[in-house]
Amino acid sequence: MAHPEKTPGPAVAAGAPKAPKKKAFTADSWEEARALIWTHRKRLGLGLLLMLINRLSGFVLPASTKYLMDDVVAKGHWDLLPKLAMAVGAAAIVDAVSSFANSQILGVAAQRAITDMRKDVEAHVMRLPIRYFDSTKSGVLISRIMTDAEGIRNLVGTGLVQLTGSILTAAIALGFLVYLNWRLTVITLVILVLFGGGMATAFKRLRPLFRERGQINAEVTGRLAESLGGVRIVKAYTAEKREEIVFAHGAHRLFRNVAQSLTGVSSIGAFSSLVIAAIGIAMMLVGGSAIRAGQMTIGDFFQYFAFTAMITVPVFQLANIGTQVSEAFAGLDRIREIRQMATEDQEDADRAPLADVQGEIAFEDVTFEYNPGVPVLKHV
Numbered sequence: 001m002a003h004p005e006k007t008p009g010p011a012v013a014a015g016a017p018k019a020p021k022k023k024a025f026t027a028d029s030w031e032e033a034r035a036l037i038w039t040h041r042k043r044l045g046l047g048l049l050l051m052l053i054n055r056l057s058g059f060v061l062p063a064s065t066k067y068l069m070d071d072v073v074a075k076g077h078w079d080l081l082p083k084l085a086m087a088v089g090a091a092a093i094v095d096a097v098s099s100f101a102n103s104q105i106l107g108v109a110a111q112r113a114i115t116d117m118r119k120d121v122e123a124h125v126m127r128l129p130i131r132y133f134d135s136t137k138s139g140v141l142i143s144r145i146m147t148d149a150e151g152i153r154n155l156v157g158t159g160l161v162q163l164t165g166s167i168l169t170a171a172i173a174l175g176f177l178v179y180l181n182w183r184l185t186v187i188t189l190v191i192l193v194l195f196g197g198g199m200a201t202a203f204k205r206l207r208p209l210f211r212e213r214g215q216i217n218a219e220v221t222g223r224l225a226e227s228l229g230g231v232r233i234v235k236a237y238t239a240e241k242r243e244e245i246v247f248a249h250g251a252h253r254l255f256r257n258v259a260q261s262l263t264g265v266s267s268i269g270a271f272s273s274l275v276i277a278a279i280g281i282a283m284m285l286v287g288g289s290a291i292r293a294g295q296m297t298i299g300d301f302f303q304y305f306a307f308t309a310m311i312t313v314p315v316f317q318l319a320n321i322g323t324q325v326s327e328a329f330a331g332l333d334r335i336r337e338i339r340q341m342a343t344e345d346q347e348d349a350d351r352a353p354l355a356d357v358q359g360e361i362a363f364e365d366v367t368f369e370y371n372p373g374v375p376v377l378k379h380v
Contacts, residue, residue, distance in 0.1 A: 032332040033155055036113060040156045043109035047102050047158075051165040054098040059172065060091035062306030070299030103158055110157030117149040121335055127343035131370035137222025144338055148214060151331035154324040163325065166314035173310035180304045181296060184286040188279050188308065195275045202268050203326050209261045211330035216257055220250035279308060 037044060064084050071077045072084070122145050133141075154160065170192075177185040227234060227243045234243055287304060290296040296304070369375040 032336050033329065036152060036156055036332075037160070040109050040113055043105055044156065044161065047106045047109075047161045048164060050098045050102040050105070051161050052168070054095055054102065055165050055169045055172075057091040057094040057098070058169070059310070061088050062173075062303060062310055063176075064088055065306045066297075066299035066303040068299070069302050070297055074298065102161065106156070106158045106161060110153035113152055113156045114149050117152060117335065118145055121145050121149065121338065124339055124341075124343065127345060128341055129344050129347065132341065134370050134376070135374075137219070137226055140218040140222040142225070143214065143218035143221055144334060147217070148331040148334045151324075151328040154328040159324050159328070170311045170314045173307045176307045177304060177311070180300055180307070181287065181290055184282060184290070184304070187282045187286060188311070191275055191278050191282070192311065195271065198271055199268060202264055206261060206264045207326040207330055209257055209264070210327045211333055213254065213257045213261065214330060214334055216250065216254045220247065220254060223247065223250065283308065 064087065067080060068084060072081050125141055125145065174185065174189065177188065223243075223246060227247070234240060283305060287296065287301050291298065291301055363380065366377055366380045367375055368377040
């Protein structure tokens with residue numbers, strides 16, 4: 001007769017102690033992101049081409065300001081005015097068409113990637129061992145499948161392409177600025193480098209908050225789903241107050257996390273405003289002195305101002321898109337964790353086959369547990 005003793009089971013992620021704080025961008029999340037980008041490389045390549053056309057057409061308007069001020073207004077060549085207007089109008093049409101096409105192409109690619117990711121994660125979760133489901137709330141698994149995959153739209157959608165376009169726009173505009181007035185450009189560049197360092201530090205601190213938010217949201221949603229699904233049991237044991245306290249605790253944890261991340265994002269926005277103001281002050285002082293000394297014309301100054309705007313706009317976009325990309329990497333981290341868990345088929349592959357067995361089995365005083373210290377059966 002068999003007398004099974006306690007059978008320890010492997011620890012499960014949901015019941016394990018909290019892991020130490022992770023780096024801003026882990027190797028696993030980078031690997032997952034590279035795989036996604038490579039899978040959708042054709043659409044992303046087409047999106048990058050359209051983005052290049054879109055950004056180049058956007059330079060027509062700032063470039064035309066010099067000819068408008070120096071040739072049309074100052075010298076009275078009014079015959080150039082219709083030509084300038086037609087050039088700006090044609091560039092605006094190309095800008096609008098390429099922007100619309102880009103959003104359509106990359107939007108479809110992002111939704112397809114999200115769908116494929118959800119299907120893959122769901123298929124993997126369904127093949128995990130039973131012990132994982134015993135210690136993990138269903139709402140947590142739903143969040144892993146549905147919510148975490150949503151963030152990858154910022155990698156294979158318009159987010160990554162916009163980030164690349166912003167960097168490219170800033171680089172081209174910087175070249176024009178160096179040509180127009182290198183002294184003023186050096187000051188502008190120093191300010192932007194300081195801003196870039198501040199953003200890098202902010203994103204490094206924000207990403208763990210976004211990752212923790214997803215985990216807290218999954219825990220709160222999972223507990224709420226189980227409470228509402230088993231509301232009859234809750235009422236039978238008059239446990240409404242306990243569930244209310246548990247939910248309130250989770251909601252406040254989520255609130256504190258959101259408040260911290262909002263503070264960080266708002267700080268980036270405020271810092272961006274200070275950067276724009278500093279660049280404007282430098283333009284007024286240095287640019288005004290250059291005009292007075294005859295080193296720049298009025299048209300040069302207006303053109304410099306327009307190209308400076310081509311840099312400052314991407315600065316704001318980088319602050320916004322960078323936050324979205326951080327959220328995407330946080331979701332990929334969580335997806336990567338669950339996909340690295342061994343399925344039942346993978347565990348069975350390491351086990352020796354069992355030959356045919358004949359006999360009788362009797363259970364007496366059976367105690368069993370999936371996780372150490374949490375018995376499921378007690379002396380049955």
